[in-house]
Amino acid sequence: QVHLVQSGSEIKKPGASVMVSCKASGFTFSKFGISWVRQAPGQGLEWMGWISGFNGNRKYAKNLQGRVTMTTDTSTSTAYMELMSLRSDDTAVYYCARPKMVAGTLGIYYLDYWGQGTLVTVSS
Amino acid sequence: DIQMTQSPSSLSASVGDRVTITCRASRSISSYLNWYQHKPGKAPKLLIYAASILQDGVPSRFSGSGSGTDFTLTISSLQPEDFATYYCQQSSTTPWTFGQGTQVEIK
Numbered sequence: 001q002v003h004l005v006q007s008g009s010e011i012k013k014p015g016a017s018v019m020v021s022c023k024a025s026g027f028t029f030s031k032f033g034i035s036w037v038r039q040a041p042g043q044g045l046e047w048m049g050w051i052s053g054f055n056g057n058r059k060y061a062k063n064l065q066g067r068v069t070m071t072t073d074t075s076t077s078t079a080y081m082e083l084m085s086l087r088s089d090d091t092a093v094y095y096c097a098r099p100k101m102v103a104g105t106l107g108i109y110y111l112d113y114w115g116q117g118t119l120v121t122v123s124s
Numbered sequence: 125d126i127q128m129t130q131s132p133s134s135l136s137a138s139v140g141d142r143v144t145i146t147c148r149a150s151r152s153i154s155s156y157l158n159w160y161q162h163k164p165g166k167a168p169k170l171l172i173y174a175a176s177i178l179q180d181g182v183p184s185r186f187s188g189s190g191s192g193t194d195f196t197l198t199i200s201s202l203q204p205e206d207f208a209t210y211y212c213q214q215s216s217t218t219p220w221t222f223g224q225g226t227q228v229e230i231k
Contacts, residue, residue, distance in 0.1 A: 035220075037168075045160075045168065045211050047220040059218045062125070095167060099215075102174045109215040110158040110173035117167055 002026040004034075004096050004115035011121045017084040020118045022096030024077040029053045034079035035099045035111060036070060038092040046092075050099055051079065086122045093117040126150050126214050130223035136231040143199040145226045147212035152192045156216035159188055159197045162225075163208045171210075172197065202228070 007021040022034060035050035049060035051070040058070055069082045079096055095118075097111035127150040137143050147157065159172040170179045172188035175195055185200040199206055207230055212223040 037222075044225040045162070045213070045222040047213075047222065049219075061219045097168075102177070105174075107215075108156050108174050109220075110170060110179075111160070111168075111213075112170050112173075112179065114167035114169075 002098065002113045004098065004113055006094075006096060006115040006118045009119040009121070011123065012086050013124055014086055014088060014122055016086050016122075017082060018086060018120050019080055019082040020094050020096075020120070022079040022081070022115050024079070024098070027098070029072070029077035030074050033099050034070070034072065035097045036081045037095045037097060037111070039095070040089065040092040043092075048081070048094075053079075083120075086120075088122050091120065091122045093119050125219055126153060126217060126221055128212055128214055128221050128223040130210075130212055130226050132226060133224065134227040134229060136229045137202050138231045139202055139204055141202045141231075143202050143206075143228060145197045145210055145212075145228075147190075147195040147197070147223050149193045149195075149214055149216075153214045153216035155191050156214055157188075157190065157195045158213045158215065159186075160211045160213065161206075161208045162211060168211065199228075 003025045005023045030053045033052040036048040051058045067084050071080045096115040098113045099109040100112045102108040129148045155175040157175045160168040162168040176188045187198045189196050209225045209227045
């Protein structure tokens with residue numbers, strides 16, 4: 001059974017950094033990647049980026065480049081998302097999700113399993 | 125970036141109604157289109173991937189169609205547990221982008 005279990009809620013001050021973890025189980029972590037998606041209050045879903053579990057290659061959303069870093073620890077099947085220089089508009093629920101490629105294709109991905117979400121509140 | 129536009133933004137429907145949500149991409153994404161259901165306080169749930177393939181365990185009243193730039197999610201007979209927000213998402217190119225969501229409410 002696939003599970004993605006995220007770390008708990010965080011309260012941070014503007015300018016600080018936050019790191020959210022996502023521990024995977026039930027599948028071979030190195031054969032997949034982890035994608036991160038967030039939802040600010042009253043807003044829709046926003047894709048933040050993804051990291052390959054195989055070789056650590058990363059893709060980040062342009063509006064977060066320079067502030068976000070995604071990493072993995074294959075020895076513990078855990079992915080991490082660090083967001084720096086936090087602002088009030090970074091207040092959101094952050095989700096990790098597993099991207100899976102459609103069999104027989106070369107790049108049709110979908111997010112089939114999701115973590116439970118981590119609330120990050122940025123407030124002075 | 126590819127922009128995804130859903131319509132309507134919200135709708136009111138009754139149990140048993142047929143519901144259709146559309147999603148338009150700003151340029152062709154072939155069949156690189158997924159649909160998710162999201163309820164408050166829960167993680168999003170994958171419903172349809174590659175435009176028309178039903179995810180395992182998802183009821184058959186959900187279906188998806190389309191290719192290129194225009195896509196549709198249909199719920200053939202709305203059930204009480206279907207009241208939620210629905211998102212389309214393209215995985216043709218990064219950044220992967222979501223539609224703004226369609227909130228399905230009880231009439």
